[in-house]
Amino acid sequence: MAEPRESHRWKWLLCAPALTILVLAASGPLLIVLVYSFLTPGNMGGVIWEFSTEGWFRVFFRRDIFDPADVSLNTAHLTILWRSVWLSLQTTVICAVLGFPTAWFIATRPANTRTVWLFLITIPFWTNLLIRTFAIQELIRNSGTINTLLIWAGVIDAPIQMLFSEFAILLGMAYVFLPLMVLPLYAAMDKLDFRLVEAGYDLYASRLQVLRHVILPLVKPGFIAGSILVFIPSIGAYVTPRVLGGGRTLMLGNLIDLQFGQGRNWPLGAALAITLLVIVVAALLFYLRTLNREEGPRHG
Template identity: 80%
Template structure:
């Protein structure tokens, strides 16, 4: 050991932050999910698996012996996952050409384009979301222009639909896809593309066999960065979706607020965590399997 035995102490601040800030709250949430709801919020320290039971099943309100799947919770889960998958795909489709455009500019102008990508982060998420609301509402900018141009006769109902939620989430999370994609393209050796053309590869073949495999790490990182916050999104579905169909984040908030059932809220939060981890593992195992061999 000698003098080196104390070196680990240099990691201590990082370890303390990780344990306290990351694991601490998680442990509390996990413990709360096995307690009983308190009076008007909070918990009482009585062990109970009722919260976990209620995540998946429900006792019929009218016949307590009849136990069925909790289809409401499962439907909300599925909506969150499905909207998040769609958001991730939209961000990837829009993010790829954007990142490619930036990566192929001259090295001097690239910081400028990257800078433009970061501009949305300067404004609070809530304010940007309300700005979108202003644009897509019935007498908002888009409908006004469409009505004026005569393309439509009635305002399009865009606000308070799943379309609005998707639009909002894609807008919010797009930079999180563009930046890792750009990072991957930036490292790419452009002469490989020339080599592809030299070998009579078509444009499609070059894209499919050279560019996409090379930027795959960027897609993986970007997808993770988009999918995880999307599945827990709270503000966007609330403001743009009008709260008429819940997503996971709203369902969890409901339990901690008006539902006054903190253990159920904790169990739902834990389940969301588990779903995200499982989805990540599956994703990385399928998409990321051959990643190591191909990296240049």
């Protein structure tokens, strides 16, 4: 009887160092950000240790510079917030649409070649993100590969403006995050019992019906995991909008960066960072709830 309790105590004791680091490293910096969001911006950056809710106020509202009593909704921030969410959702959908056939293709290869295909999926990770993003810039700039080819082929007369637009950001993010969708989808398909697919055909289901009623429900957890893996880094993306968006089409990550640099308003930056965190946590909770609903009846 004493045995399990003893080992239980040991377990905690052995975990203690890791837990301490986890708690300190995870909550410490977060706490600093939280505290800073309630301070007063300092001269040319930094903070003054005076309590203020102005940072939080400015996340959602703006005061007219010349008439502080004139308060209105901060449409600029809301636009950026909405753009971040919308672009991230679009990125997720594009990755899902492209990722599904890719993962399916890999999952249906003979077992011994699957590793090779998976290996190929990871190749982009060998090159630094920044360099890959600049390479995309090279592809879509006015004098870049795509425009030059199209003009040469006589399809267009003048270059299409692709760089420094939301399209460019979307393209960059979909490219960068696609593997994060393919891998969990593949993991889900790998476990798929193909006999069920055959059974579906045997029962005279059409291909579309098999896809809708057999395959998709079974790989749904993969879709959900992939969506989360794509959506969360997308909404906090910094490099892609910075390089491909041209500094005018901001996303949340760039807006936060702006407050700590040129904007010289650290409390606002801190408040925005926590806002981003809340969105991410909300997305995760949504994920867990959907997952529980999925698995609830099966276990119960």
